[in-house]
Amino acid sequence: MTTGSLLAADLVIAVLAAAGWLGGGAASAARRRPLALGLVAFALLATLARAITIIALARAGWWFAAEKVLIAAPLSLAAVAVAGPRLLRAPGDIRSVAVPLLFAGYAASGGLLVTVLHGYPASAGVGLLAVAGVLAATTVTWRVLGARPSPTVSRAALAAAVAALVTGTGLAVTPDAVTGVAHDHGYRDARTAGEPTRRFTLTAGTATVDVSGRDVAAWAFNGQVPGPELTATVGDVLEVTLRNRNIARGVTLHWHGYDVPNSQDGVPGVTQAAVLPGQEFVYRFRADQVGTYWYHTHAASDVGVRKGLYGALVVRPAPVTGVDVTVPVHTLAGLPLPAPRVEPVEAGVRVRLRLINTDSTTHRYALAGTPFRVAAIDGSDLRNPTPLVATAVLIPAGGRYDLVFTAPATPVALSVDGREVYATGPVSAATGAWPVLDPLTYGVASPVPWARFDREFTLVLDRGLDLRGLLPRYAHTVNGAADPDIPPQVVRLGDIVKFTIVNRSQVVHPWHLHGHHVLVLTRNGRPATGSLLWLDSFDVRPGEVWEVAFRADNPGMWANHCHNLAHADAGMTLHLLYS
Ligand SMILES: [Cu+2]
Numbered sequence: 288m289t290t291g292s293l294l295a296a297d298l299v300i301a302v303l304a305a306a307g308w309l310g311g312g313a314a315s316a317a318r319r320r321p322l323a324l325g326l327v328a329f330a331l332l333a334t335l336a337r338a339i340t341i342i343a344l345a346r347a348g349w350w351f352a353a354e355k356v357l358i359a360a361p362l363s364l365a366a367v368a369v370a371g372p373r374l375l376r377a378p379g380d381i382r383s384v385a386v387p388l389l390f391a392g393y394a395a396s397g398g399l400l401v402t403v404l405h406g407y408p409a410s411a412g413v414g415l416l417a418v419a420g421v422l423a424a425t426t427v428t429w430r431v432l433g434a435r436p437s438p439t440v441s442r443a444a445l446a447a448a449v450a451a452l453v454t455g456t457g458l459a460v461t462p463d464a465v466t467g468v469a470h471d472h473g474y475r476d477a478r479t480a481g482e483p484t485r486r487f488t489l490t491a492g493t494a495t496v497d498v499s500g501r502d503v504a505a506w507a508f509n510g511q512v513p514g515p516e517l518t519a520t521v522g523d524v525l526e527v528t529l530r531n532r533n534i535a536r537g538v539t540l541h542w543h544g545y546d547v548p549n550s551q552d553g554v555p556g557v558t559q560a561a562v563l564p565g566q567e568f569v570y571r572f573r574a575d576q577v578g579t580y581w582y583h584t585h586a587a588s589d590v591g592v593r594k595g596l597y598g599a600l601v602v603r604p605a606p607v608t609g610v611d612v613t614v615p616v617h618t619l620a621g622l623p624l625p626a627p628r629v630e631p632v633e634a635g636v637r638v639r640l641r642l643i644n645t646d647s648t649t650h651r652y653a654l655a656g657t658p659f660r661v662a663a664i665d666g667s668d669l670r671n672p673t674p675l676v677a678t679a680v681l682i683p684a685g686g687r688y689d690l691v692f693t694a695p696a697t698p699v700a701l702s703v704d705g706r707e708v709y710a711t712g713p714v715s716a717a718t719g720a721w722p723v724l725d726p727l728t729y730g731v732a733s734p735v736p737w738a739r740f741d742r743e744f745t746l747v748l749d750r751g752l753d754l755r756g757l758l759p760r761y762a763h764t765v766n767g768a769a770d771p772d773i774p775p776q777v778v779r780l781g782d783i784v785k786f787t788i789v790n791r792s793q794v795v796h797p798w799h800l801h802g803h804h805v806l807v808l809t810r811n812g813r814p815a816t817g818s819l820l821w822l823d824s825f826d827v828r829p830g831e832v833w834e835v836a837f838r839a840d841n842p843g844m845w846a847n848h849c850h851n852l853a854h855a856d857a858g859m860t861l862h863l864l865y866s
Pocket residue numbers: 763795796797849850851854855859
């Protein structure tokens with residue numbers, strides 16, 4: 288079992304245990320003895336099972352197993368200790384165990400609420416708050432059921448509540464704000480020294496586009512979704528004029544995976560102001576990285592990208608031979624893009640498929656009918672990639688894979704999540720059961736260029752209630768805080784920086800640092816053994832721990848966020864800052 292599935296199992300069992308105790312309490316209050324006994328037996332079993340999942344999580348190296356033991360376990364144990372003996376004494380009136388059973392239920396629910404609502408980091412204040420809540424609920428129950436509340440319990444509830452308030456509850460801690468930082472970008476400008484300049488104009492506006500025969504209201508560059516494919520030859524200067532016709536929330540261009548100078552990065556409020564209707568902005572940078580990339584708006588990025596403000600950016604080495612096809616995958620108004628494309632290719636011709644995932648969730652790609660190699664990931668070539676047969680690849684949100692093969696005499700077909708998007712002829716292949724490539728073990732290793740790190744940061748990805756704004760929100764958090772309250776990570780030019788990224792939540796977080804490519808060191812404690820993997824987008828699945836490193840060689844203030852853009856919008860955005 289993976290840590291992620293253990294976490295999911297632990298959550299389900301915790302819910303069942305809480306439901307069992309609460310149900311048992313309610314049944315005994317209603318004097319329904321057999322039902323009460325059955326539910327209590329069920330709750331006991333679930334509580335025992337929970338002990339097993341927590342031990343398994345600890346053995347799997349899960350960082351937060353201790354916290355489950357510190358908060359959830361004492362409450363569960365207290366519940367069992369209070370309710371168990373009373374039940375075994377087999378009292379005449381089963382109603383007399385209702386309060387202890389309900390206490391057990393409140394305790395189990397309290398532990399669950401701390402995990403789900405508060406998230407990381409659990410503090411003494413939060414623990415005390417949970418205990419106070421459980422004791423208060425128990426006191427109220429006592430009164431409702433007509434018994435006299437125990438003065439001990441009432442006093443304990445009061446004491447826990449006061450202690451929680453005194454410790455500041457950990458809920459009201461305000462981390463250092465990002466404010467007061469001068470945006471002084473000593474960026475690498477694209478100085479022209481006679482390089483050819485590739486000029487494009489992208490005009491953002493609302494548009495009605497045709498997707499599989501249906502009219503869809505979209506936001507589009509130059510009236511099309513995806514926007515025009517921007518291509519260059521390495522060494523060219525790219526000059527892209529962005530105009531906004533009528534997107535009221537503003538637009539920008541972010542060059543996803545392209546390590547441009549900070550001033551060209553297109554993050555509104557960080558590197559530039561959003562381009563409002565009637566305005567324009569000219570981006571200019573040298574195309575000095577070959578490979579497959581994409582561009583998208585970073586203003587209101589969740590809705591903007593989803594509605595269609597994106598396109599491919601491909602920088603090729605000269606000259607290009609063979610067939611070179613870009614496949615940007617997107618979901619527009621629930622409809623999949625691109626439309627299937629069938630083009631015969633002569634046997635023996637080299638084919639490169641540039642797969643781009645422009646959605647906010649992972650896609651599964653399968654190439655049937657030929658052995659192929661993954662030549663590059665996120666624009667970086669892999670070292671000695673071996674041929675793959677009947678193997679699927681998973682591309683994270685924002686990620687790119689270049690698949691290469693020599694066209695066989697028979698047709699080949701590429702499918703995304705089982706839907707064919709590109710083929711050289713009719714192919715019938717069941718690809719759903721194919722194993723998935725692990726890029727961390729693919730290709731031939733080279734030595735990691737760094738042995739020590741100048742700075743190390745840990746990012747714990749989680750969910751939790753964010754109470755700092757006007758209205759509470761259930762945010763996606765990093766280290767217990769949500770944007771704009773997550774302190775920036777400050778580095779100096781030339782530092783070798785290590786990030787440890789831990790996913791404590793129940794959902795995948797595709798991580799994306801702007802302006803830099805990170806080298807994958809380990810995943811779940813196991814070193815990457817394949818070709819050096821330089822990524823700009825990687826899925827950190829529930830329960831996973833990734834260690835990645837990069838050289839701080841591109842000064843400025845850079846967004847560092849989840850590329851599930853709804854998550855980024857709901858708090859999961861922070862910044863990397865050069866001091
Ligand atoms: Cu996320």
